[in-house]
Amino acid sequence: MTDTLEAALAVLRADLDTARVDAASQEHYERWAKLDTWRARAEALPLLIGEDPASYAPPAPETARGAAHARLWAAFTAATGNPDPEAAVTPFALRRFAQEHGLALPLGLSRLLDFIALVLPAQSGEGRAAAERAVALAEDRETTLGAALYLVTRQAGDCLDGEGYYDAARIVDLIRTRAVFWWPLAPPTLSREQMIELLVKWLPSATR
Incomplete structure (x- = not known):
């Protein structure tokens, strides 16, 4: 797998x-x-x-x-x-x-x-920039997981696929549609694909 x-x-x-x-x-x-x-x-x-x-x-x-x-x-x-x-x-x-x-x-x-x-x-300026970006990405991962938890508890029906499993792509699209709610100061640095991979990894039974 x-x-x-x-x-x-x-x-x-x-x-x-x-x-x-x-x-x-x-x-x-x-x-x-x-x-x-x-x-x-x-x-x-x-x-x-x-x-x-x-x-x-x-x-x-x-x-x-x-x-x-x-x-x-x-x-x-x-x-x-x-x-x-x-x-x-x-x-x-x-x-x-x-x-x-x-x-x-x-x-x-x-x-x-x-x-x-x-x-x-x-x-190693690039190295320092990478470290700073890594911190921002870590914060984005935490925010993304928090947003996903909010959605699956408050809007579970919108987060499921046709077979009743959590649909990572659907959840991510919901998160990104309302990105300003979770990222009021700047858009997330994680890409859509990175968010989907994160949810597949951490959300039980999530599919792509």
Whole structure:
């Protein structure tokens, strides 16, 4: 099941220990972090998964791992607005994508990027901006879940599909129609698709 990006990433990481931090893994990430940019499909995506880009081969499309890889790549290109596999991706752009979609980077890579942002502030303005945006997105997630709870308790009939299950897309459309009620100062930074993924993840029995 790869309805959410988190589930897709879990499939791709099934045989990996992305929480492991040792000398070998740290040296691996340091080697890649020396580059200003990574190639989107061949380098950035494997690093997000926790694989070594030098030896990573995308899984066969007809497999569960292939479907998960395609799901992750589609979300990544949608977020960056650039479907070119050779597009240049900065390390902090990859971190921003992970933060915005609630995905955990491999621990070694995450710690390294945190360190770079701390000791090289002049070169990591994008990193600081990403951190600020992550805070805003976290607040938006909380507001979205609160709005969904309000709707399913006050207007349950408007939130169900034809089979009686919560319809995440329908709930999100209701939320966004009345966005000014929950976001009176500025529109939400979460996209419609991100809101739907959030509800599918946290709302019991929710469908897309």
